[in-house]
Amino acid sequence: MERKDIEEKYTWDLSKIYQDPQEFYHDIEVSEQLLDELTSFQGKLTESIETLLRFLSKRDEMSMLVSKAYCFAHLNCDVEPKNQEYQKMLATVMSLIQQSSVKLVFVDNEIVENDEKVKEYLKDDRLKSYRYSLKNALAFKPHLLDKEQEELVAKVDNISELAEQVFDSLRLEFEDVEVNGQKKTLNQATLNEFLKNKDREVRKQAYHHFFKEYQRFENTFASTLSGVMKKDAFYSDIRHFDSPLAASVFNDDVPTDLFFKILDKANNEYRYLFHRYNHLKKELLGLDEIYNYDLSVPLVKSVSKKFTIEECFDIINQALTPFGKDYLAIINRAKEERWIDYYPTVGKRGGAYSSGSYLTQPYILMNFIGDYNSLSTMIHELGHSVHTYLSSHNQDYINSNYRIFVAEVASTVNETLLINYMMDHASSKEEKAYYIYEQLENCVGLIFRQPMFADFEHRLHEMAKNNEPMSSKIMTDLYGKLNQEYFGKEVKMDELVGWSCYYVPHFYYDYYVYKYTLGMTVALAIVKRILNGDTQQVERYLNFLKSGGKESPVDLLSHAGVDPLDDAIYDDAFHYFEDLLNEFEKLVK
Structure with a gap:
């Protein structure tokens, strides 16, 4: 099925993140400016609690914008992988993430080198939100390299992710499966349906057609x-x-x-x-x-x-009644505000996930085919999304993830x-x-x-x-x-x-x-x-x-x-x- 053939209400609405590319690139530009400001703290990060707090707050500001931009780019790429504008956006934000990793490599070293001073700062309630993250940074001391080595590691981080990037970009095409004399499309979304077929030859054919591509x-x-x-x-x-x-x-x-x-x-x-x-x-x-x-x-x-999407939500609302009306209100917002992309389409990433950022709603990608597994997957991913929503709305950014x-x-x-x-x-x-x-x-x-x-x-x-x-x-x-x-x-x-x-x-x-x-x-x-x-x-x-x-x-x-x-x-x-x-x-x- 082509994406253009899906009713709009069954696709996610990413326009609430950015209305147009200009907004995306504006956030990238602001993030780059913030990164330049953050690098100016090098050598004086822990000179006072005020300085440390200013740095941490500004870093959170940049991270929130970068996460928002990444969210928009990767969600769009997962449903429209051939759209080169989205691919360019993803490459842009990934490059910025890599730059920030390299330019801010001094942070952990300066915190660890001044560990006694930082431990004293942590007694002050102004750093209350950062206590857990800073204690983790201090605990990393035995595994931290010197500044030059950390810079080198940071520079190769992006290269080290190439294997995952190649895997994520691979889109295999599978030979059709013959069912009752008719050719049926085989992909990641339909494989399980074929394996449930009562005809063993259909099951065997689907299994072979699917995994011989991985063998190839x-x-x-x-x-x-x-x-x-x-x-x-x-x-x-x-x-x-x-x-x-x-x-x-x-x-x-x-x-x-x-x-x-x-x-x-x-x-x-x-x-x-x-x-x-x-x-x-x-x-x-x-x-x-x-x-x-x-x-x-x-x-x-x-x-x-078999279940329609609307029937799924009716059942989900009943099943999750013990959590109360506030929890269910978030569930129903996901439906009404189009946080979910439901149906499998050509080129769309397989499987399902919940993703989002501190400055966006949590979004869900599915490949809904109307069986019980689709219903179960929907309530599963909604569990992730409500968790993300409640964390983001009850914690500072640094503690929300x-x-x-x-x-x-x-x-x-x-x-x-x-x-x-x-x-x-x-x-x-x-x-x-x-x-x-x-x-x-x-x-x-x-x-x-x-x-x-x-x-x-x-x-x-x-x-x-x-x-x-x-x-x-x-x-x-x-x-x-x-x-x-x-x-x-x-x-x-x-x-x-x-x-x-x-x-x-x-x-x-x-x-x-x-x-x-x-x-x-x-x-x-x-x-x-x-x-x-x-x-x-x-x-x-x-x-x-x-x-x-x-x-x-x-x-x-x-x-x-x-x-x-x-x-x-x-x-x-x-x-x-x-x-x-x-x-x-x-x-x-």
């Missing part, structure tokens, strides 16, 4: 993926971290043990539950042999749900409330089984599959750290092996499964995927209390959404009523999956 460009993808891993290993090495993982969790302000705790629970202690689930699928589908591309076929065949580590909590709480609502309002035993199945699939994706992804990503990082070869064959063989272990001996792996590693964008995000598992386990704990009528939990949770990034993730979650370092919340999550599986077996058998 395997050397390109291998170069980009290995490039990311080598970049992470390089930065962790020069900054004197023990490993890329150590560098990542330091930036997240969480302990390394948390990563391995999550992996051990999913990949060792409770993996037998996933294998049991796959055995049930094979039994219910009546297949002598089951392949990985068979596992998306709905097990409850009598229920088929919450870390990725806690980002998935808000989205997953929404998804979990939705599925509970759908199960509670099922009109039949079959419909209830359908939604239990959807929740089982959601749990599989978050508490089983993401840790498998994390294991793969960690092994690649370790290979890069140890200077081991990382050819496409090495990576695809490893991914194929891990998938076989993950799915269990009863599930056969398609010959192209190894190349599906190139399809996962989160491998480019530096130890992101395990955070989905954390989000799910925390969400289950929070939702359980909310549905049990715990009004204090609702209040704690909403305060968590308003807190942005003013504290460490562990502290933020603890204040929300859930300790992510407690084994019990992970055990409870897998027991929840087991209870669902038991109930599902009773219903379908």
